[in-house]
Amino acid sequence: MRTSHRLDSIPMSGIRKMFDLARPDSINLGLGEPDIEPPAAAVEGMNEAALAGLNRYGPTAGIPALRESVAKRFSGFGDLTAGNVMITPSGSSALLEVAMSFLDPGDEVLIPSPGFVIYGPHAVLAGGKGVEYRLTEGDFQPDIEDIEAKITPRTKMLMVNNPSNPTGGVLEEEPYKALLDLADDRDLMIVADEVYNEFVYEGVHRSFIPRLDRAVVINGFSKTMAVTGWRMGIAIANEDAMEDLVKMQYHLCASPAMPSQYGILKAMPGLDGYLANARTVFKRRRDLISDRINEIPGMCITPPKGAFYAFPSFDCDISSADLAMMLVREGLICTPGSAFGKYGEGHLRFSYAADESKIEAGMDILAATVKKIRR
Numbered sequence: 614m615r616t617s618h619r620l621d622s623i624p625m626s627g628i629r630k631m632f633d634l635a636r637p638d639s640i641n642l643g644l645g646e647p648d649i650e651p652p653a654a655a656v657e658g659m660n661e662a663a664l665a666g667l668n669r670y671g672p673t674a675g676i677p678a679l680r681e682s683v684a685k686r687f688s689g690f691g692d693l694t695a696g697n698v699m700i701t702p703s704g705s706s707a708l709l710e711v712a713m714s715f716l717d718p719g720d721e722v723l724i725p726s727p728g729f730v731i732y733g734p735h736a737v738l739a740g741g742k743g744v745e746y747r748l749t750e751g752d753f754q755p756d757i758e759d760i761e762a763k764i765t766p767r768t769k770m771l772m773v774n775n776p777s778n779p780t781g782g783v784l785e786e787e788p789y790k791a792l793l794d795l796a797d798d799r800d801l802m803i804v805a806d807e808v809y810n811e812f813v814y815e816g817v818h819r820s821f822i823p824r825l826d827r828a829v830v831i832n833g834f835s836k837t838m839a840v841t842g843w844r845m846g847i848a849i850a851n852e853d854a855m856e857d858l859v860k861m862q863y864h865l866c867a868s869p870a871m872p873s874q875y876g877i878l879k880a881m882p883g884l885d886g887y888l889a890n891a892r893t894v895f896k897r898r899r900d901l902i903s904d905r906i907n908e909i910p911g912m913c914i915t916p917p918k919g920a921f922y923a924f925p926s927f928d929c930d931i932s933s934a935d936l937a938m939m940l941v942r943e944g945l946i947c948t949p950g951s952a953f954g955k956y957g958e959g960h961l962r963f964s965y966a967a968d969e970s971k972i973e974a975g976m977d978i979l980a981a982t983v984k985k986i987r988r
């Protein structure tokens with residue numbers, strides 16, 4: 614069987630590669646998933662649904678009660694109804710559905726760099742092309758001049774990830790407004806990936822929901838309810854775009870998983886309390902990992918304001934891939950910055966969705982390894 618040229622031209626994720634090299638006793642700060650348990654109500658709701666026989670296909674856009682509940686939850690950002698919400702089989706598939714629904718062959722997609730690893734491949738799978746734009750160093754805001762310079766007549770889509778994986782950056786007001794002005798001036802569609810919107814430790818989350826005339830917003834429950842294995846995402850769009858997305862989702866999977874949706878639905882009323890606790894835990898770990906990193910000569914980080922990733926820079930004469938490889942051999946799994954695009958070099962990504970003792974032990978390994986290299 615011959616692989617398609619599209620698939621052939623994209624690499625396997627750099628994140629997964631590190632796991633293949635890991636020792637069984639390694640400290641894993643590589644994974645982008647919360648280590649806390651899901652809300653108990655979610656697990657109950659899923660079990661109840663499965664036991665009650667809700668194990669068949671459901672509505673393509675998701676069960677109405679969950680669509681409504683999601684619309685209500687996000688209505689603080691704009692005037693939303695259930696008709697603006699589709700439940701998807703993961704944030705990842707929602708992103709692919711958007712690419713497949715709105716890109717034509719040759720279309721260009723501006724993607725943040727460093728940025729989440731699937732944006733570029735999705736553009737390619739949909740027949741288009743990803744063009745990396747730079748995030749500024751330190752606070753990791755979109756570099757508006759760089760974006761402007763990279764717009765061509767084929768540019769159709771502008772990806773924004775707020776809060777950001779891998780940087781933990783949270784979009785500030787000025788770049789937020791500048792992105793919207795640019796999209797208006799140059800007639801670009803915005804795809805805003807907001808899966809970490811509940812994990813902001815300082816400042817506020819600026820959603821693109823108020824601009825559904827120009828934006829499709831992606832979210833999900835993987836991070837919000839610590840259910841990465843349930844595969845539950847969200848697409849929020851205006852009614853025209855929603856019609857396209859529902860058509861695409863029908864052809865992709867017919868409908869999202871039924872028991873998972875009922876589980877999520879049952880946990881929605883208690884979500885604020887659950888998240889307040891999760892944010893307290895993650896903020897404490899963020900402070901710990903930032904302090905530990907900044908104590909290491911040659912490493913530097915501005916404490917990230919959101920998500921659960923630390924993305925420090927290092928000042929050593931070695932590539933991020935080689936440094937990450939050395940760390941894996943020493944028993945610490947992390948991800949090289951270069952896995953997140955050309956502007957990610959010179960950095961490492963650590964997930965701090967791991968308990969404090971693991972963060973401490975991981976940072977001991979990091980400090981000892983960097984010391985060896987700099988000698």
Ligand SMILES: Cc1ncc(COP(=O)(O)O)c(C=O)c1O
Binds near residue numbers: 777778834
């Ligand atoms: C920025 C970002 N977007 C989307 C996703 C996809 O999440 P899921 O497919 O689990 O909903 C992830 C997962 O790591 C992510 O980091």
